[in-house]
Amino acid sequence: MEILDILIIGAGPIGLNCAIEAQKNNLSYLIIEKGTIVNSLYHYPLYMRFFSTAEKLEIDGTPFISPAPKPGRQEALEYYQGIARQKDLNIHLYEKVVKVFKIDDVFEIETTKGNYFAKNVVIATGFYDIPNLMNIPGENLPKVKHYYTEPYPYARQKVVVIGSSNSAVDAALETYRKGAEVTMIIRHSEISKSVKYWVKPDIENRISEGSITAHFNAEILEVKEQSVIFKDYDHQIHEIENDFVLAMTGYLPDFEFLRNSGIELNGDCLNPQYNMETMETNISNLYLAGVVCGGKDTHLWFIENSRAHAEMILNNIISKLENR
Template identity: 85%
Template sequence: MEVLDILIIGAGPIGLNCAIEAQKNNLSYLVIEKGTIVNSLYHYPLYMRFFSTAEKLEIDGIPFISTAPKPGRQEALEYYQEIARQKNMNINLYERVLKVHKNQDFFEIETTKRKYSAKNVIIATGFYDIPNFMHIPGEDLPKVKHYYKEPYPYARQKVVVIGSSNSAVDAALETYRKGAEVTMIIRHSEISRSVKYWVKPDIENRIAEGSITAHFNAEILEIKDQSVIFKDQHNQVQEIENDFVLAMTGYLPDFDFLTNSGIELNGDCLNPTYNMESMETNVPDLYLAGVVCGGKDTHLWFIENSRVHAEMIIRNILLKNRDH
């Protein structure tokens, strides 16, 4: 069986960047991705625009040409997928990694299709796969959506949006403008300060004028077939009629996969253990790259500030190879 120099888990922007660095340095590699190339971006809302400008999303110095100051989902998909085509990357799509095990000499990687061997493994899986569940009655009803794609299904419906971050604000504004009756349930006292600066005044004005109802310092208690029950800022329990719930409560890395791979998690945020200079975890030759490094703190790493992980990892691998 061939023993790869590197097996990369995840074909997001950072996983692709790791593949580019491996190619540059003549290291044998394979990228395994459970979906399509930049799968998380593919599942973003159709009309989503990035907070970052195009140049901050570039990898390997390849220009990202955008027609707008802030590129959108479609442009990003074209950019990253075209890079994968141009570079003729070794990528297996629609294959999920089930297990990573380190034996004495190398890693054994088991997927839904076959087994692989590699000297080094890079986990670049992001955090968009697992919703941050609220664990309340009714959360499993079909009317509850943890992913928002586009506003059209919610026209003329009573929609509750849970959350106050970018995804919640986008969902609230877009569904409102397509004719939904929107109520936001927000556990904080204000709209998140991390909301895109050109969107924040819009949602605040819509709330101020009463076009969108917002309950701050509120807590969702139960979701029923035709209503939602929540506790308002005065600790009063309210029940309102409802057709759909968009639970924009955030997403989490696959912590079970990380721990089963031997990576130690720390503190309330379950921060993975890794070396800040090499990105190597407590498991020798097992590396982390990209937003997965932040644990529950999913606002810590972005494409623009984790692009450097690829060079750091490959530099460390080459250094080890030289020392051996």
């Protein structure tokens, strides 16, 4: 029975960085990824641009060359998948981890294709896989989309966009510019302050001039085949014609998987318990890396500020090995 030094769950940028650090330190490792390399980035909107500049997305000191001030999705895919090829990283793709459990000092990792054993496990699964559902009647209709990729299917359609974050604003502006009649339904009193600074004036101006209709302090109540029902700030109920709903309500980590792995989740945001200096959870030798660390607060961690997790984790693992 082979027992790996480290098994990494997730081949996103931070998972790749963990593998590179393991490789540098001559530790046996394996990444298991349920989709393709940097799977979450692959499912981003086709024309999405990062908030961060290219150098802040780099891993392992490998230059990320981009002709634009802010790199886009395709450039990021080329960069991270290129690193995986160049480093010849040990990755199993299209294999989902079902369960992680510990027997004495060894983890057994059950996947859709078999079982693996490791002394240490790093969970770097991100948060893009589970939509934050609205839990309203009609949410399961085919016209409701929790993922937005490109604007072309929505030309000449009546589109309702739920939310006011970056994804909602991008969807509203892009579909409007391809000929959609766009209505935004927003829980808060204004466009989110976290919206990219070069985009925020654009959406505010489109709303101000009436090109895009926005209902603030509003809440969607029901989706029907040809309409939506929502409540406005005066608690008045409205029904408007509608062809598609783009529910840009955010995404969540797989909390059930974290719980089943033995990780304690705390507070309303279900923050996973971990040591901020080592990234080790309440389970010895089980680590978290990347945006999964933030629980429901998915804006807390991103590539730029979680790249350091890989080195922190490997330093802790190596120090334990040296002290045995």
